[in-house]
Amino acid sequence: MTVLEVKAPQTCSWNWRRLLKLHHIARPLIRHIIGNGLGTSLWFDNWHPNGPVCLKWSSRVIYDPGLPKKAKVSFIVHGDQWVWPCSMSIDLLEIKNHMPFYNPNSSLEDCIKWLPTPDGIYSVASTMASLKTPYPLVPWFELLWYSHNNQRMSFILWSAIRGRLSTLDRFHLYNPHFGTLCVLCSSSPETHAHLFIECAYSKIIWLI
Numbered sequence: 001m002t003v004l005e006v007k008a009p010q011t012c013s014w015n016w017r018r019l020l021k022l023h024h025i026a027r028p029l030i031r032h033i034i035g036n037g038l039g040t041s042l043w044f045d046n047w048h049p050n051g052p053v054c055l056k057w058s059s060r061v062i063y064d065p066g067l068p069k070k071a072k073v074s075f076i077v078h079g080d081q082w083v084w085p086c087s088m089s090i091d092l093l094e095i096k097n098h099m100p101f102y103n104p105n106s107s108l109e110d111c112i113k114w115l116p117t118p119d120g121i122y123s124v125a126s127t128m129a130s131l132k133t134p135y136p137l138v139p140w141f142e143l144l145w146y147s148h149n150n151q152r153m154s155f156i157l158w159s160a161i162r163g164r165l166s167t168l169d170r171f172h173l174y175n176p177h178f179g180t181l182c183v184l185c186s187s188s189p190e191t192h193a194h195l196f197i198e199c200a201y202s203k204i205i206w207l208i
Contacts, residue, residue, distance in 0.1 A: 027052065029115050029130060034100065035108030037073030047073060047110075050098055057091045064089035077104040163192050 008017040032040040032047035040047050043054045043062050050056045065085040067075050076084050080103045084096055113120035116130045140161065144154045159165050168180045168190035182190040184201035196202055 025131065027055075029127075031113045031115050032073075033111045033113055034073050034077070034102075034104045035110045036106045037075070037077040037104060037110060039110040040073045042067065042071040042073050042075060043069065045073075047100070048095065048098070049100055050095075053095060057095065061089060061091040061095070064092050073104075073110070077106060079106055080104060160192055160196060165192060165195075167192055167195060 008020045012020075027046055028051070030046055032045050034040060034047055044052055046052050048056070054062065062069055065087045067085065076082055082096075082099050082104065084092065087093075111120075114122040114126065116126040117123060144158050156165070168178065168182070171178045172180045180189040182188055182194060182199055184195075185199050187200070188194050188198065
């Protein structure tokens, strides 16, 4: 059994439980290249071009050819040929018709390839690139993210541009009894626009 087959036990930690729930994300990024088939689960690992057999087809296909649930790919490898047991299953016929384009090799061990990288070797950077949602660049990104920038100040400015700083008008939304008057000038409600542009105190700061 591989880590992608493990189900979270009732007594496991919260962190381990959350990791095990990421099977559906990690599985498509890992490809087993078959040698002798001894190190790859026939039904659960991602070795078939259409993905793990148990996910692509119904679970009944596991029992159609008479092979055990814990079978390895080696069960259908004979020398350098793919050899499936005889079966009338339509699902199994489809599996046979879409086998990998290469032949197995009984003299070699299976290898695992990390698909996001050209060399097949895992890296944290490639994982982040695979999982992050791509967003278009905003026109002001160079104002914040440049070489030798102060990351703390860039984060504050980014929060201000998005209107996410903890200004008094935002506090007032959650606590109506909280005052909104600007503590710098005591003349207007403290909003993002007031704090950085309209406030008399801020105007003096900008002139320095």
